[in-house]
Amino acid sequence: MADVHTATLQTAPAPARQGPAKARGLLLLGLAGIALIAFGPWIFGTYLLNILIKAFFFAIVAVTVDMLWGYTGYLTFGQSAFFGLGAYAAGLVFTHAGFSISTALAALGLAIAGTALVGALVGWLSFYRGASPFFATVISLVLPIVLTQLLLSGGAWTGSSSGLTGYETFDLPLEAWYWIAGTALALVALLGWLIVRSDAGRVLTAIRDNESRCTYLGIRTSQVKIILLSATAVVAGLAGFGYGSFSGVVAPELSGFVLGTEFIIWVALGGRGTLWGPLLGAVLISVVSAYLSSSMPFAWQLVLGCAFVFVIVLLPQGLVPLLLRPLHRSGPGAFEPALIERIARPQTGRPAAAPALVLQGVAKHYGHLKVLQGIDLAAEEGQLVGLIGPNGAGKTTLMRCMSDGAERTAGGVNLCGHDIRTLPPEECVRFGLGRKFQNANIFDTLTVAACLRIAGTILERPSLFTRSPTLALPSYALEVVRTTGLAGKLSAVAKDLSHGEQQALELAMVLALEPKVVLLDEPTAGLTKTERTQIGRILSSLALHHGLCCLLVEHDLDFVQEIATRIVVLHQGLIVMQGSFEEVVHSDLVKTIYAGSAHAAPEAA
């Protein structure tokens, strides 16, 4: 690694075709919003101001729902519970302890601490290894129902079904409340916007697109989601605190699941994953509801329900983006960072003599079916081990056992001197593992640059509020990106790439982790001859020049012959042979196992 330097590959600014138009559109919208907040009290009557203040508090929650659902993919009916908790924090404290500056501060602290705690608890219940997204949704449904029941059974202390009224609260004129609520909404929206377009925000989208890939990039997705839920719970709780302080009334409906579903409806109609769509949806629908619910309550609910079903089935992006589509047609991809080389991190915290990968007696059973038995295997740095065997020999299962501690039935796996015990993939990755899957396993809706940046999340903590102008990759990952032409497509969306480019992208993502041990499951499947040669060259240089330990599952024996330093033959769950390519191919045992393909290989070579 003598040639460590910082090379800027892509200095030309991103093609900014529709970029400014979109930015201008958003800027105009933002300015219009700020003007409405600033001059609202002189434009709207008292009744409308009242409704708008409440709508602003609701819209704050809608923004948090959009962050959770639209961006992170966690469909939640439970944000109303946090809103209700915040509102009741105000109502309970002001009713029972009276109103003063100190009790107000205590109530505020209670709202923050209570929602953060409940949010973390619900997160712990909802997000764990192997939990389905659907299960998390059901838990989010349980939360408001449990909370409402508790409030109803609280007797005089919580006011039961009629709630609490008539407590003393902040003595502020209506205009001040309007400005407070409007400013709070603008701040939350701005903060949300900064976060979702920052590098850290991309991680949320990555979790939504492909959570399993995230864990195999070392990202602790459950932890990320728990923290996010806790943070959004606090924001929703503060909105509830504001609502409870403003209205002077708190009722169990504020924490109820009907309100929770209304948030979902506003977000869906407004346009999930856009932040400002849900914001507009929440404000507009609450205002219209307030006017229509007195004159035609049931019909209005019916219209809303029908519109909701219609949008979910036919227009999953929601209505507002559809209406504003003529204004800006650009995709999200105008932003393109410059590629630079990342200096390889120093090797720390690992016993010098330990081999990169050691398997001892690894076995995997599905009931009585023994897929793997007694696998003993060791591989050093700088080795490229070709793992071959007929279909069903257990090759992919073996890779799974190496990368996820919960997979194997018996035996031990040691990665760079660390016993993986039953640790999940994200921890194995942190020991120095990288796994390339058989089918290109990438983040469909993200750009190439974003995919590559997320791959480096555990090495470089992404910023919560900004986008880095550079993208640093280790030299060998840069090589993959350059030779396969991905460097010129950094702002392309991953799902629009060709099959070969997607495979190369995943390989580059795995290498961006700077792994010590790389597991490659048929990296050349479905590639053209040229692409295969390119990938082959890169792989052999990984082992030879960069000292990585590579384990390669491959059916193409020509390819294996060209690059592997050692061959391991797996048959019916057992390692039947190890040795050089020549030894293995000319052994009678392997010819018997492989029948057709073994003698075909030398001919082709």
Added chain:
Amino acid sequence: MVFLLDWLTTAAMLFIVTAGLMMIFGVMKIVNFAHGALLTLGGYASFVVTQLRLDPWLSWPLALLAGVVVGCVVEAVIVRPLYKRPLDAILATWGLGIVIGQLIVIAFGRGVQFVDAPLQGTWSIAGLPYSAYRLVLIPVALGLCALLTGLLNGTRFGVKTRAVIMNEELARGLGIHSGRIRFVTFALGAGIGTLAGALITPLSSVDPDMGLPWLVGAFMLVMVSGHSMLSLLVTCLVFGACQVLVSTYLSPVLGGLTIAVLAALMLRIRPQGFAHG
């Protein structure tokens, strides 16, 4: 003795209410959030029967029919386009629940109504008078379980359905019309849902939100029990016992929450579920 009868009848009610949801979840892997609205619909089917002064027994077939018809329409119009987007399917069925609920409100008003039970009075069990209708629900639940198990395990339709549950791609490759299996399952599941609504209404009252309290408990029971009707029955017995115990000795409010909270905690600690352990 009262506890035993309360327990068995509660478990029977839980099973009846959950069976339709289970049927749809097992085959289609989506949870029908309109289930609560379907229960309500079944309740109003019995209400119509009462209003028309027909024989109360007629409410059962009428509710079943209403549910099957609604299920057919909904599957074709709303659920089918969303197979590839399961979370959106949940939302769409939830929206549908709102629509059904509002239509009921417009047709019947918000008020609480009462229906005639097909069976009045009490039966004496070991010298103890106990509501006859509640007792009838025990054989009804057992019969429903036997019928659905028989349907899934003993008929050609059942074999095809299980093929679709295990591996839809393969089943389709073998010439099984998986779309039709889903259609029939959804219609049947919806029908059982409305039937359940008609079955439970004589024990309480009818109002537009009557399905909601059952909904979350039913979701949790389905999540915990896995895929077979028999394991659902066992789950209902276990959680029914917990619910009756908590309601009797602590408070009815907490009793109503028992299933949801216990099931959530249990799934967190034993994610593989109850049936597999």
